[in-house]
Amino acid sequence: xxxxxxxxxxxxxxxxxxxxxxxxxxxxxxxxxxxxxxxxxxxxxxxxxxxxxxxxxxxxxxxxxxxxxxxxxxxxxxxxxxxxxxxxxxxxxxxxxxxxxxxxxxxxxxxxxxxxxxxxxxxxxxxxxxxxxxxxxxxxxxxxxxxxxxxxxxxxxxxxxxxxxxxxxxxxxxxxxxxxxxxxxxxxxxxxxxxxxxxxxxxxxxxxxxxxxxxxxxxxxxxxxxxxxxxxxxxxxxxxxx
Numbered sequence: 001x002x003x004x005x006x007x008x009x010x011x012x013x014x015x016x017x018x019x020x021x022x023x024x025x026x027x028x029x030x031x032x033x034x035x036x037x038x039x040x041x042x043x044x045x046x047x048x049x050x051x052x053x054x055x056x057x058x059x060x061x062x063x064x065x066x067x068x069x070x071x072x073x074x075x076x077x078x079x080x081x082x083x084x085x086x087x088x089x090x091x092x093x094x095x096x097x098x099x100x101x102x103x104x105x106x107x108x109x110x111x112x113x114x115x116x117x118x119x120x121x122x123x124x125x126x127x128x129x130x131x132x133x134x135x136x137x138x139x140x141x142x143x144x145x146x147x148x149x150x151x152x153x154x155x156x157x158x159x160x161x162x163x164x165x166x167x168x169x170x171x172x173x174x175x176x177x178x179x180x181x182x183x184x185x186x187x188x189x190x191x192x193x194x195x196x197x198x199x200x201x202x203x204x205x206x207x208x209x210x211x212x213x214x215x216x217x218x219x220x221x222x223x224x225x226x227x228x229x230x231x232x233x234x235x236x237x238x239x240x241x242x
Contacts, residue, residue: 003200004146004159008166010196011139022113022132023175027120039125040175046129047171048164051140052157054133055147059156066151072208075149079204082142086194086201109134133164142197149204 028039065071113131116124133140143163147156211217 002162003203004143004162005166007139007143007146007196007200008163009169010166010192011142012167012170022117022128023171025117026125026128026175027122028125028175036176039122040172042125043129043132043175044164044168044171046126046131047133047167048129048161049126050130050133051143051160051164054140054144055160055163056153056157058144058147059150059153059159062148062151062156063153065148071149071151072210075204075208078145078149079201079206079208082145082197082201082204086198089194106136139193142200145204146200149207 023043026039026043028036028043031039062071062074065074109131113128113135116128116131140163143160146163147159150156150159206213206217209217
């Protein structure tokens with residue numbers, strides 16, 4: 001979970017550029033004190049809730065792959081793709097242009113989000129944050145990859161929740177102090193994103209290799225839990241008395 005929190009924290013300076021305009025239009029700028037902070041936290045609670053639900057869904061997907069014996073290969077392939085993307089970025093090569101999700105899905109979210117923002121009402125802040133969390137974002141995709149690799153519903157949800165918590169300091173700061181982070185600092189933080197992505201890619205590959213390294217590359221087998229269960233419930237055979 002520490003890795004996902006760090007990923008969210010470093011990536012949050014990228015989020016400022018993507019989500020900053022939405023954060024600056026929230027209906028909290030005219031508020032003061034606790035009510036303003038409460039509104040900001042309510043908005044971010046919506047974002048983190050969306051991430052947690054995505055983590056739950058993709059953690060479930062990872063669990064199915066794990067039970068089918070495919071999670072190990074998925075972890076290796078995902079980690080390798082992350083490293084390839086970093087290399088291509090340094091080479092100045094873009095694989096895709098424009099939107100990453102079907103236009104109909106993205107358009108519906110943006111339409112509803114715009115409608116809520118125009119209302120400028122306090123009670124819409126949670127919904128605004130939730131919809132914002134569903135918008136296409138490369139860093140969210142990276143978090144989803146980690147949730148799938150976790151191979152567990154709860155771990156996937158916690159992974160994405162920790163990712164969202166990592167973005168919290170910067171997102172609260174940019175909403176409270178619009179001048180908090182200048183462009184120079186933001187660009188420096190963005191330069192760390194490829195490093196974090198590379199580290200996560202290596203960790204995913206190591207996890208898939210099953211090297212027997214605790215917490216980093218544990219030995220996992222799809223049927224290990226069933227083997228333990230069967231051993232525990234295996235009836236004892238007593239030798240007949242002579």
